Amino acid sequence: MAKVGDRVRVESKDGVHEGTVLPSPENQKNLLMLKLNSGYNIGIKLDKSVKIKVLGTGTKAEPLPTIIQKENKSLPSISLIATGGTIGSRVDYKTGAVQTLMKPQEFIANVPELAQIVNLKKISRPFAVWSENMSHVEWQKIAQEVAKELNAGAEGVIVTHGTDMLHYTAAALSFMLKNLSKPVALVGGQRSSDRGSFDGALNLICAANYCKSEIAEVSLIMHGEDADTYCLAMRGTKVRKLHTSRRDAFRPVNEMPFAKIWKNNFELLNSNYKKRTNEKVVADTKFEPRVALVKFFPGQSPDIIDYYISKKYKGLVIEASGLGHVPIDTKDKKLGWLPKIKKAIDSGMLVCFAPQTLYGGLNQFVYAPARQLHDAGVLYLGDMLPETALVKLGWVLAHAKKPVEAKQLMLANLVGELNPRIPEEAFLY
Amino acid sequence: MAKVGDRVRVESKDGVHEGTVLPSPENQKNLLMLKLNSGYNIGIKLDKSVKIKVLGTGTKAEPLPTIIQKENKSLPSISLIATGGTIGSRVDYKTGAVQTLMKPQEFIANVPELAQIVNLKKISRPFAVWSENMSHVEWQKIAQEVAKELNAGAEGVIVTHGTDMLHYTAAALSFMLKNLSKPVALVGGQRSSDRGSFDGALNLICAANYCKSEIAEVSLIMHGEDADTYCLAMRGTKVRKLHTSRRDAFRPVNEMPFAKIWKNNFELLNSNYKKRTNEKVVADTKFEPRVALVKFFPGQSPDIIDYYISKKYKGLVIEASGLGHVPIDTKDKKLGWLPKIKKAIDSGMLVCFAPQTLYGGLNQFVYAPARQLHDAGVLYLGDMLPETALVKLGWVLAHAKKPVEAKQLMLANLVGELNPRIPEEAFLY
Numbered sequence: 001m002a003k004v005g006d007r008v009r010v011e012s013k014d015g016v017h018e019g020t021v022l023p024s025p026e027n028q029k030n031l032l033m034l035k036l037n038s039g040y041n042i043g044i045k046l047d048k049s050v051k052i053k054v055l056g057t058g059t060k061a062e063p064l065p066t067i068i069q070k071e072n073k074s075l076p077s078i079s080l081i082a083t084g085g086t087i088g089s090r091v092d093y094k095t096g097a098v099q100t101l102m103k104p105q106e107f108i109a110n111v112p113e114l115a116q117i118v119n120l121k122k123i124s125r126p127f128a129v130w131s132e133n134m135s136h137v138e139w140q141k142i143a144q145e146v147a148k149e150l151n152a153g154a155e156g157v158i159v160t161h162g163t164d165m166l167h168y169t170a171a172a173l174s175f176m177l178k179n180l181s182k183p184v185a186l187v188g189g190q191r192s193s194d195r196g197s198f199d200g201a202l203n204l205i206c207a208a209n210y211c212k213s214e215i216a217e218v219s220l221i222m223h224g225e226d227a228d229t230y231c232l233a234m235r236g237t238k239v240r241k242l243h244t245s246r247r248d249a250f251r252p253v254n255e256m257p258f259a260k261i262w263k264n265n266f267e268l269l270n271s272n273y274k275k276r277t278n279e280k281v282v283a284d285t286k287f288e289p290r291v292a293l294v295k296f297f298p299g300q301s302p303d304i305i306d307y308y309i310s311k312k313y314k315g316l317v318i319e320a321s322g323l324g325h326v327p328i329d330t331k332d333k334k335l336g337w338l339p340k341i342k343k344a345i346d347s348g349m350l351v352c353f354a355p356q357t358l359y360g361g362l363n364q365f366v367y368a369p370a371r372q373l374h375d376a377g378v379l380y381l382g383d384m385l386p387e388t389a390l391v392k393l394g395w396v397l398a399h400a401k402k403p404v405e406a407k408q409l410m411l412a413n414l415v416g417e418l419n420p421r422i423p424e425e426a427f428l429y
Numbered sequence: 430m431a432k433v434g435d436r437v438r439v440e441s442k443d444g445v446h447e448g449t450v451l452p453s454p455e456n457q458k459n460l461l462m463l464k465l466n467s468g469y470n471i472g473i474k475l476d477k478s479v480k481i482k483v484l485g486t487g488t489k490a491e492p493l494p495t496i497i498q499k500e501n502k503s504l505p506s507i508s509l510i511a512t513g514g515t516i517g518s519r520v521d522y523k524t525g526a527v528q529t530l531m532k533p534q535e536f537i538a539n540v541p542e543l544a545q546i547v548n549l550k551k552i553s554r555p556f557a558v559w560s561e562n563m564s565h566v567e568w569q570k571i572a573q574e575v576a577k578e579l580n581a582g583a584e585g586v587i588v589t590h591g592t593d594m595l596h597y598t599a600a601a602l603s604f605m606l607k608n609l610s611k612p613v614a615l616v617g618g619q620r621s622s623d624r625g626s627f628d629g630a631l632n633l634i635c636a637a638n639y640c641k642s643e644i645a646e647v648s649l650i651m652h653g654e655d656a657d658t659y660c661l662a663m664r665g666t667k668v669r670k671l672h673t674s675r676r677d678a679f680r681p682v683n684e685m686p687f688a689k690i691w692k693n694n695f696e697l698l699n700s701n702y703k704k705r706t707n708e709k710v711v712a713d714t715k716f717e718p719r720v721a722l723v724k725f726f727p728g729q730s731p732d733i734i735d736y737y738i739s740k741k742y743k744g745l746v747i748e749a750s751g752l753g754h755v756p757i758d759t760k761d762k763k764l765g766w767l768p769k770i771k772k773a774i775d776s777g778m779l780v781c782f783a784p785q786t787l788y789g790g791l792n793q794f795v796y797a798p799a800r801q802l803h804d805a806g807v808l809y810l811g812d813m814l815p816e817t818a819l820v821k822l823g824w825v826l827a828h829a830k831k832p833v834e835a836k837q838l839m840l841a842n843l844v845g846e847l848n849p850r851i852p853e854e855a856f857l858y
Binding site for chain 1: 460593597670725740748752759789795796
């Protein structure tokens with residue numbers, strides 16, 4: 001019987017696979033997990049038809065190499081906040097065992113180049129949560145931790161995070177960190193550290209370089225291309241995950257990235273940023289969780305709005321079609337959205353439209369139906385990403401004293417979430 | 430007082446604008462609609478602060494030039510189905526008046542080059558509906574009309590359509606047209622025909638070229654770049670609107686386009702297509718409308734699934750995060766999705782996951798939470814676009830005799846909606 005760490009050849013009805021046996025997931029002992037030579041993991045259901053041949057026996061997990069980093073006071077001190085995800089752990093490439101990196105030395109051991117760039121003074125781990133399980137509660141904790149570190153003297157902060165919903169957290173920190181005076185870099189890893197294609201090392205190195213820059217903004221730092229060459233620093237409110245697995249999955253939307261960052265180089269692409277100051281950072285984290293995102297689809301019943309009214313939601317972001325449309329004047333009256341939208345607005349709900357296309361901006365003045373929706377009180381959010389709009393809506397509703405103020409805040413450009421002049425080259429950058 | 434067609438200079442609190450007065454929308458007579466020199470229309474609320482100076486008086490709308498097209502029997506005969514949208518109308522550039530193009534001669538008059546490429550035999554207009562108002566009822570009518578024309582001898586069919594939801598219709602026709610034996614080209618216009626940047630002419634010309642090709646597939650034919658140079662023929666199930674206003678807003682996702690098409694040139698990029706045959710086309714249009722698309726967002730309550738159960742929906746496509754995740758094992762048990770998903774599946778609902786990232790494919794074998802969801806019965810739809818998945822789900826549920834057959838059909842590659850080998854260069858193409 002093959003053991004964890006063994007190299008095996010497996011014949012099943014899915015074909016023939018060679019790889020290293022990984023630990024099976026709990027409660028799924030009949031699943032043989034295999035790390036293929038390509039670095040991908042697959043699961044093979046063990047039944048009678050499966051034939052396993054052991055090609056070589058495994059070895060024990062190697063201890064993480066320890067590099068004692070002497071504090072290098074000539075380098076700027078930064079802090080790292082680890083929240084979970086691929087990048088904050090280390091997978092032993094022989095056994096598949098996962099170790100969570102807890103100490104600065106462990107991060108440095110995993111990515112030794114960091115010690116040449118910054119003085120990584122402190123690592124805090126306020127929680128360890130899968131990216132898709134994050135909500136405003138975690139955003140608030142991260143924002144508080146970032147503010148604390150910056151106010152305690154860190155020249156910048158790196159936040160490591162699972163990648164699934166990383167762009168939402170980037171948007172949340174952008175709104176929650178008031179008077180931000182230093183760089184904040186969010187990074188994740190699309191590939192685990194046992195794989196030749198591990199991207200976390202370069203992402204961390206580029207994030208450290210970003211922390212030494214003058215850009216006092218919340219940025220997401222991830223690969224600029226699938227090759228392991230450089231990263232992009234992308235504004236937290238103007239970035240989105242656009243691929244499930246590529247290393248360059250995160251792309252800037254409707255704005256150029258702040259910079260291209262290599263291990264040893266830094267090219268500024270967009271000078272529309274706030275420079276470092278000496279201000280005290282304030283974690284202004286109040287958030288109204290009764291907000292929802294609704295992606296409109298053809299033939300959709302507008303009754304979904306009734307549902308959110310009945311659940312006492314305070315705000316909705318509707319991903320509208322084209323320049324900002326949902327059905328009006330339909331033959332089948334049940335499919336017309338205007339009466340339900342008016343009802344929601346009358347009930348005190350803030351109804352916002354954001355572009356379902358992601359790229360480009362809404363325009364309520366081109367077609368008559370959009371003008372009707374606009375006149376009914378729908379807020380047209382220009383080129384704001386729907387994801388950013390949802391986060392902003394929760395933040396704004398917790399901060400505005402009156403509905404009119406909430407509307408003004410939603411339409412105002414608070415932290416670069418609106419870009420009235422989208423450059424040509426930003427499309428599919 | 431300025432009249433429709435007059436050139437005016439308007440000072441308002443939004444600034445100074447020069448342009449031509451367009452007809453005001455109905456019920457909004459206090460809105461001055463202006464066509465700017467840039468070609469964009471804007472609406473200016475008329476109040477006391479607005480100053481209007483007439484720079485020149487307007488002229489009457491010019492009649493559409495009529496070109497009597499002699500039937501050119503040496504060219505292949507095609508049919509055109511007009512369904513509404515910018516491309517099927519003509520805006521008089523002096524008055525802004527909109528004329529709907531009804532006859533082949535009118536389309537030819539608007540785009541004279543068409544007469545050199547094809548013999549445009551017939552135009553049918555089964556209805557005129559804004560793109561965002563389309564639902565399965567219109568998809569069915571279009572499919573029936575396309576099948577009728579192809580079986581009556583047309584060498585290809587062009588369908589003109591508003592652009593907002595054009596990609597949904599493209600996916601619907603892909604599933605509904607069985608035994609498709611000739612090219613079907615869907616086209617729209619991002620800019621109206623009174624603007625210098627009118628894109629509909631090139632789109633129609635390239636669609637006509639596509640109708641002469643060997644590619645017996647439903648394709649969307651739109652600009653390949655923002656300049657007026659060439660179009661792309663993109664598979665109906667692998668295309669999405671990714672920009673609100675650019676002429677090259679439609680992009681292929683997870684697959685290379687079939688071809689680049691110029692006015693006088695045709696370059697094949699992807700030979701994975703069905704060739705022309707002599708089969709009779711069948712419009713197989715049955716559709717189950719009780720299907721919905723839910724885009725997952727952080728902190729979202731899974732109660733939304735209860736809502737769709739209570740409304741007796743038969744299928745759900747959830748836009749999951751990353752490789753296919755929603756929250757499992759959350760600290761706050763109310764935020765865990767697994768119990769609700771199990772309840773939905775137990776009630777007979779088909780629950781599918783599609784990638785929220787749009788690009789890339791899901792993989793249920795990398796992380797344990799995804800394996801749990803998969804084992805609970807969630808269908809992981811690989812690299813299928815969420816929009817295509819929704820349309821397919823409605824079509825499959827109306828065709829499968831048993832749940833097990835519905836599952837098999839959803840996971841099978843029926844018309845190119847799944848691509849197990851996504852080429853590198855297809856990302857952000």
